[in-house]
Amino acid sequence: MQYQGVLTKMQTEIGEPIQYYLIFESDFIHMNQLLDKKLRIEFVGYQCLACRENKKIYRQGYCYDDFFNRPEVGDWVMRPELSTAHLDVEDRNLEFEKKVQLQPHIVYLANSSNVKVGVTRKSQVPTRWIDQGAHEAIEIVEVPNRYLAGITEVALKEHISDKTNWRTMLKNEIKDEDLVACKNKLKDFIPDEVKQYFVDNGKETELRFPVLKYPDKLKSLNLEKTPEFSGILKGVKGQYLIFDDNTVFNVRNNEGYVVRLTIN
Structure with missing residues (x-):
């Protein structure tokens, strides 16, 4: 075939x-x-x-x-803190950027090779976690736009990794972590303007791969x-x-x- x-x-x-x-x-x-x-x-x-x-x-x-021209690959995609649609400021295409940036976003913890912090649109949960090869994940905050998610990630990655070791993930050299405990430890480091969006009742999502x-x-x-x-x-x-x-x-x-x- x-x-x-x-x-x-x-x-x-x-x-x-x-x-x-x-x-x-x-x-x-x-x-x-x-x-x-x-x-x-x-x-x-x-x-x-x-x-x-x-x-x-x-x-x-x-x-x-x-x-270098398409809005789908603007710098704000990889660095959410650079998002400006909430200010009505265009990067490459304001209509597209508003559509993507001005929707609910999640800041999360995922455990693939280690526990890391990340950002995704709410509509991409749990797809984003699957794509990263995470065997467990949990939401930290749910915010109304990409900018707020970005500044939260920047603040939290001072205290926890924002990278996945793809080799460790593929070898399955992983261990289960208490993501609820990790999340609660990070709560104090969330920016003041985002604290109101903390997800209190979140629980871990577990994923199994073929x-x-x-x-x-x-x-x-x-x-x-x-x-x-x-x-x-x-x-x-x-x-x-x-x-x-x-x-x-x-x-x-x-x-x-x-x-x-x-x-x-």
Whole structure:
């Protein structure tokens, strides 16, 4: 069975375990059904997610020009504290920025390789936690816009990490933490203008991933250096495919790449 299309981040559904879907323009693949099957990945070319032209991907699925012009990849996306739509100030496209920034956002703790603080739109819970490979997570505050979430994250990361160690996450070298206790310890460090949005009654969300075997060593697949790869799929975690020879492939990091997938 063979498929061809442009890679975008896998879509997910909450379940026991998480359900993963690779979506192409005219088809989709339920990745859970491919566990223990041989999968061949061939690099075909590029297709920018914005202009859809065959241009080399610069970052996040976009060609160079679109990465520096499209509102979807403005600096405020990675640094929420730079959001300005609440002030009616445009970065690249105020209409788009208002649509995204002026909606409820969550500041959370997630445990994937370690406990870290993060920000996401409320509509992206628990998708964001799944994409990070977190096996447990909890909400800290729910605020009405991205700016307030951003300044909260900046304040809290003085006291707790805001990074995930992807190698530790994929090896499953993790331990359960008391996220409620961690959350309560951080409460005093929340900015004054955000304290009213503290989520008092939150409880941990637990997530289980479809992995048959975790790797003990990691080899990251780079399609430009290795345009053809075959391996037996052993798991999916975060946005990574895990193969039997310890190769891991980050689907999200390869958005905009056109690939041919052959399933045996």
